[in-house]
Amino acid sequence: MKLSELLQPSAVKVVGKLTSKKRLFQDLGEVAAASYGLDLNGAINSLQERESLGPTGVGHGIALPHARIEGLERVVGAFFKLDTPLDFDAVDRQPVDLIFALFAPAESGVDHLKALALVSRTMRDEKTCTKLRANADAATLHAILTSIPSSKVA
Structure with missing residues (x-):
């Protein structure tokens, strides 16, 4: 499995300021719906349900929200770089x-x-x-993420 198989260029965004996790999940759902044809409300609700089990902020400024969706055929992803960091209840606070x-x-x-x-x-x-933090162009971010050799991340 490679990131290029999971992540469409249209699912990579640079976002200015978000006010809450709820708004983040709304935006992620919209990108997933537009890029992969997911049901918008299903995507948002699934992200919120998973997050209610425990925060997906893994530390060092990184969050990995994830959800299971009925009717989806394969695993897909969305990547956001935020200009203004968002409180996420991450493990390192x-x-x-x-x-x-x-x-x-x-x-x-x-x-x-x-x-x-x-x-x-x-x-x-x-x-x-x-x-990733040094770039503010979505196409460049996608290229960075999808050009990493498999051996480097394995």
Whole structure:
């Protein structure tokens, strides 16, 4: 599995200021609906339901919200770089500015976990995060994320 298989260029955005997680999930749902044909309300509700189980802010300014969606055929993703970090109840109590959301089929056990592990490894790489934070162009962000050799994130 590669990030280029999960992430369409249209699902990468640079976002100014968000006021809440709820607004973030709304925006992520809109991007997922437009890029992958997901049901907007289903995507938003699934993200909020998962987040209610525990925050998906993993520390170092990174959040990995994820949700299972009925009717989805494969795992897909959306990436947001926030100009203004958002309080996310992260494990290290730091606000987040890099958000990689995953949407997986309701019945995808292993594929969902593999995708989450791939994204997690990618976002733990300090050099990758530095490059992402230094760029404000969505096409460049997509290129950074999808050009990482599999061996580097494995």
